[in-house]
Amino acid sequence: MAEPAPERPLPAWSLPAGSAESLALPTEWPGRVTREWAWGGSTGNGVRVCILDSGIEADHPDVGELAGAVAVEVGDGDEISVVEDVEGDLCGHGTACAGIVRSIAKDCELFSVRVLGAGFTGSGTALLGGLRWAVEQGFDVINMSLSTTKSHFAGLLHEVADLAYFRRTVLVASAHNMPVESYPWRFSSVISVGSHEEPDAETFYYNPSPPVEFFARGVDVEIAWLGKARARSTGNSFATPHMSGICALILGKHPELTPFQLKSALYLTANNVEGRDD
């Protein structure tokens, strides 16, 4: 007697007849997506947010407790090692980004991956290695308020950005503030962010003329800074953690969303898109 054929003998890049039921979605999408549906009542609880930057100052009152902090080191042969970070923030920028995320998603878990401090020469390698490591850890959101102009890193970064997308890790990346080519914000698998000039932290706009997809608050933002201090700052760097914070709120309420679905929810709740309830 012939053995029964295996259920799916070929890689399942297609949908066999009669199996549409297997695609049942865990989220019930309402007819009209509102902010209330998307993140009403959420504090980002249970969402793991990684700040890939200059490190984070521990115990800054605007940042609170960190779930962990590592530093990416680059060896002589460009090999990467990820070690516990005992130095904290080497600039202030990472602390600022962490503070913004915390101000929006107060109960999310914040994790620092420091990719600065390995010298300028190793900086592209550290950025790529740090991002790859963060994706492997399965963070829900990775905030990247930085980019590289080195085109030979573009292909490798693209691969990691796509990997993150398929693994349900959302990369939120700053668009460049200057008219230069840089990565990874130009990739369609990430959520790219530029600045608007309005003072509201939850105001954001969808941009129908990519590559920048969303505009968030990025001008004259009060930020956490080194020495338990605060400063004010401007730039896409600070618009990006606003979007990361909103992503954390949405994922806190709808943890099953894929990056595609999350981006769709952002689109439908943007201030310039109909369907909002406020």
Next chain:
Amino acid sequence: MTDDGLRAAVAAGVLASEDSHRALLQATVEVARGIFYAKASSVLLYDERTDELVFEAVAGEGSEKLIGERLPSSTGIGGWVLVTRQPIVLDDVSQDPRFAEEAAKKTGFVPKGLMCVPLIHQEEPLGVLYVLDRPQESRFSLQEMELLGLFGHQAAIALDLLRKARRAKAVLEDADTDSALLARVAENLEELDGQRRAAGVELLRSLEALFKH
């Protein structure tokens, strides 16, 4: 010696001196200070040899002390800007005690606010431009950020010229090389005029024809 080295050496014989390039950088920081109504402005070049940022031109407060001072290339605000290629605008940064102490030690004054922009030329960040203490009462706008970016692009071109001139000078100073010999010939030819120059050019043309065969 590479082709680049030979070309650089010959070019160094006929191009403007480093003094002219320094003047260009000085003018750059003076203009940056002027257009943003700032107290001070400075340009730092990335030194590949030591992996540091070096003050090359300064206008305004602290200008005498800073030329030649060095900063780490991947820490601090300048390091972040160089590594990430993103400009940064900070106000009220003097609340940071470490920043305040460091600034006071190096320049004698503590800026309340700063802008720092990477100077990128053909993908490579060559250094950074600082603008310190624009008027506090004027709120920073995205138009200013764009202006800063455009201005930074122009400054990057000046910095690239300076870097090339220095490389060429380094080739010239190595007197025993073929390229230094060629550079001296080019330099001497530039200084000739009239019949001697015409005769020199004719001789060089003959040499060129000879080398081709």
